[in-house]
Amino acid sequence: MFSLSSTVQPQVTVPLSHLINAFHSPKSSSVSLSASISQSQHREAAAEHEAPSTEPVLNLKDLGLSELKVRQLDELVDSLLPGFCTRNRVSSRWHTSYISAQSFFENKHGFLDIFSTLRSSCLYRQHPKTVQSICADLQRWPVFIQSRGFKTLKSRTRRLQSTSERFTETQHVAPSFVKGFLLRDRGSDVESLDKLMKTKNIPEAHQDAFKTGFAEGFLKAQALTQKTNDSLRRTRLFLLVLLLLGIYGLLKNPFLSVRFRTTTGLDSAVDPVQMKNVTFEHVKGVEEAKQELQEVVEFLKNPQKFTVLGGKLPKGILLVGPPGTGKTLLARAVAGEADVPFYYASGSEFDEMFVGVGASRIRNLFREAKANAPCVIFIDELDSVGGKRIESPMHPYSRQTINQLLAEMDGFKPNEGVIIIGATNFPEALDNALIRPGRFDMQVTVPRPDVKGRTEILKWYLNKIKFDQSVDPEIIARGTVGFSGAELENLVNQAALKAAVDGKDMVTMKELEFSKDKILMGPERRSVEIDNKNKTITAYHESGHAIIAYYTKDAMPINKATIMPRGPTLGHVSLLPENDRWNETRSQLLAQMDVSMGGRVAEELIFGTDHITTGASSDFDNATKIAKRMVTRFGMSEKLGVMTYSDTGKLSPETQSAIEQEIRILLRDSYERAKNILKTHAKEHKNLAEALLTYETLDAKEIQIVLEGKKLETQYVMKAIYYSVDEF
Ligand SMILES: Nc1ncnc2c1ncn2[C@@H]1O[C@H](COP(=O)(O)OP(=O)(O)OP(=O)(O)O)[C@@H](O)[C@H]1O
Ligand SMILES: [Zn+2]
Structure with missing residues (x-):
């Protein structure tokens, strides 16, 4: 049974039904505030409501509220419907339109849109105890809550008429599949609340409470619908922004795995690294390699000087040597010496599962480089892109990538000032097409440093830390046969760490010997108990x-x-x-x-x-x-x-x-x-x-x-x- 009377505030003295009826008419609200009619006339005014009238004018006098000031009225409404006044002050909609629909759309257009219907059904699912039960009850009653024309007969007739007109319109406009939604509930006759009360035989004494409860329930449902609509609108907006961002991201970056040092996406630019701070001074113990690369530096500094006599410089230089011997460092030094941009790419970055991605990256790399010539392109681990491997499920598009690399190398002239330096630990694994003249046709060997080279490298890295004057780098160099530059750098670093752990303020031979043994033979096993x-x-x-x-x-x-x-x-x-x-x-x-x-x-x-x-x-x-x-x-x-x-x-x-x-x-x-x-x-x-x-x-x-x-x-x-x- 629809009974919300228990929620009515006990201090209410003015029947709320009158208030509701007063608010119901837009005109009445505007004129009533200036009226001053005694409270004794209230009952007559209330009786007038039932009589048919041609002019649906009503003021507070009719309601017995004429002596109330605006503020008092607000207080009254606030005590009846907590929170309502605050909202009401912000928006004047309550005063200017009849609040009868579940949604703004229906209020405006007079019929339900499909979304609000769906929304309402969602809402009801979420709040079954309150709104749903009320509305379910309402639907069973021979009254449609959205068209409560219980004020005057005229207004009711007018509203009924306009509603049926709108239905006729809707039936023409709406597609057939939404008709079911639109026509929902409209089949039942719209009846006034007063008639309803009569039908239900509600005693006179309970009628006010009935109306109050009805109004309160309705307003709560209205507020809830409004809140839900707001949050749905916000969610829709948020989803739309997400969708747009997603579309933008996909356009910019078609394959999420695309990674190319500082770049993303197929068409994005490749950023060069300026190598001014790395010069040949930084590369120790590989004198021959440095000498061979010196002429490349000269060429990059002044490409025309070399080509004016018709001479051809190699397009590609292959640095061959064991890992950690300084191939990358040398290539950087070439760019640094010539003061030109340095484009770094690792061969494995071209190795992609997606068709065309590797090739496309090579295309991008060369396009950028040519636009910024003279410059150096360095491709580390060249064997992983230019290896002689047959196409396998693991590397389905390697052939395509190599071909693109070959095409790009063939595609620029020697005097364009682009030098490609490749590095590999396994030159024998390279595709023959890559090492033929016109491509990587110059090979520079970068071997493990000899004792002199190792001493130089050790000195270079020792100078970056605090070390005791008794340290003799040559002794360490003699004991580190086969160590690469990277290993020697690591040795010095480990010694510095050991000194720090031991609380020393500088590195001595003891720490250097310690870290050498650690690299050669593994860490000490001090915890082992030897009898x-x-x-x-x-x-x-x-x-x-x-x-x-x-x-x-x-x-x-x-x-x-x-x-x-x-x-x-x-x-x-x-x-x-x-x-x-x-x-x-x-x-x-x-x-x-x-x-x-x-x-x-x-x-x-x-x-x-x-x-x-x-x-x-x-x-x-x-x-x-x-x-x-x-x-x-x-x-x-x-x-x-x-x-x-x-x-x-x-x-x-x-x-x-x-x-x-x-x-x-x-x-x-x-x-x-x-x-x-x-x-x-x-x-x-x-x-x-x-x-x-x-x-x-x-x-x-x-x-x-x-x-x-x-x-x-x-x-x-x-x-x-x-x-x-x-x-x-
Ligand atoms: N000859 C060297 N002189 C000074 N430092 C060196 C030398 N060789 C290696 N190093 C140090 O070791 C680091 C690693 O060397 P680098 O990356 O150049 O070796 P690589 O030959 O390119 O190795 P990989 O084949 O594994 O790519 C350098 O950054 C540098 O700090
Ligand atoms: Zn032994």
Whole structure:
């Protein structure tokens, strides 16, 4: 049953139905405020409502509210309908139109639009307890709440008439599929609330409460509808903005995976990087490469000077070398020296799953570069775009990309001032079409730096940190054969970090040695608990290597001996070649074998044949490799002569056994030589092992002091304390 009377405020003294009726007529609201009629006339005025009238004029006098001031009226309405007055002040719609429809659209046009119908249905689903139940009840009643013409008969007739007119209009205008919505509820006859009350036999005393409840319910539904409409409008606007942004984004960036350094999208520009701050000064230890690239710099500075005589400079330069040797740095330096823009692209960036994306990026890159010539285009990992690979599901459009690169390279003239520098670690993997004349036809090798280069690189990076004056970069350089520029830079950086962790204010040799070992052999395993017996075996084993190295003429000088576990080893002795060895003599190779044998020989001599350990396996590997190469590759075996034996598995059994025999003899002789040395220097061997057990790590100088039979001085003892503190 439709009963909202309980929500009426108790302090109400004026029947709300009168107020409603007063608000119902736009005219009445405008004239009523100036009227001054006594409250006693109120009932007559109320009675007049029921009588048919030609003029639907009404004022507050009729309602018995003539003595109310505007403010009081507001207060009254506010107490009846909290919050209503505030809204009402903002908008005057309440006064000027009859509030009878669920939506603005219907109010304005007199019929329901399809959206508001849908909206209302949504709304009802969300608030089933309040609005829905009211409206459901209303629909069952023979009255249509949106056309409450309960004021005068005339206005009711007029409204009914206009409503039916609008329906006729609607039926013509609306498409058939919306007719169902539009005609909803209109079939029921519009009846006045008064007639309804009569039909329902509502007693006189309850009629006011009935009307009040009716009005309140209606207003609440109205406010709710308004709120929902507002929020729906905001949501629609938000969605529209999102949609527009999405469309814009898709237009600019058709494939979301497109990434090209500083660019997005197929047609977007490629930003060059100005390389003024990188010059050849920054690239150390690759002098030959720098010299070869010097002429490219000259060309970029003045392209006409080179082409005026009809000479042709290469369009593409291929930098070939192991990772981290400074190929990228060199290419940047070329651009920096010539003070031209530098376009960086990595070959893998062209490798796309989408058709045409890789090719399109190459097109963009060259278009931008040509527009900004003279300039340098650098393509890192060229093999990943220009490799000889067959099309696979993983690289479906690689062929297309290579072809585009070739076409672009062919497409500009030599004097246009665009130089393409490619870099690769595997030149043999490149597509032949790329390295033919007119494309990447100049190759510059960027090798790993030699000892001089490594010293220069170390000095360069040491100068960027605080280091002790006792640091000798050359010693580190000698111990880092095969290190690339990037690895050396990392070594210095790690040493600086280690010094910082240890609370030192500058980097010393100790930190540099530490980080070198860490890179070479993995981190120290200080947490490993090695028992005394194993420590002793390791100390004698390592001392054995050191003694052989020290007393063998052609062995490399010792750098360090330690029994600190690191990576997979329990200890190690490091040797330092005075220089990088381009060639090694027979006696140098034999000396290396002898040093390798020293570990096992020491174990055997000190602990007996029954107590030898597995710790010498990598030593034997090393010695065996040297012996095998001496026999099969270097022609250093008298029996097998000056001949190479590449695939030993395919050789005749006799040759195979002859090779094996020779290797065996070399190893056995080596073992015997080592045994002789250790027997001869048993005392030194013991001293060194004990020193290692005490100090754990000894450098070349300290080893020399021990082997000369001298005592390690106080400073070394202090260092030992430092080491042991450092350990925990
Ligand atoms: N010869 C060098 N002189 C100075 N620094 C170097 C040298 N070589 C490498 N570096 C340092 O190592 C970093 C990495 O080097 P770079 O990227 O140039 O090597 P790359 O040869 O291009 O390696 P990749 O083949 O892996 O691309 C450089 O930024 C630089 O800091
Ligand atoms: Zn060993």
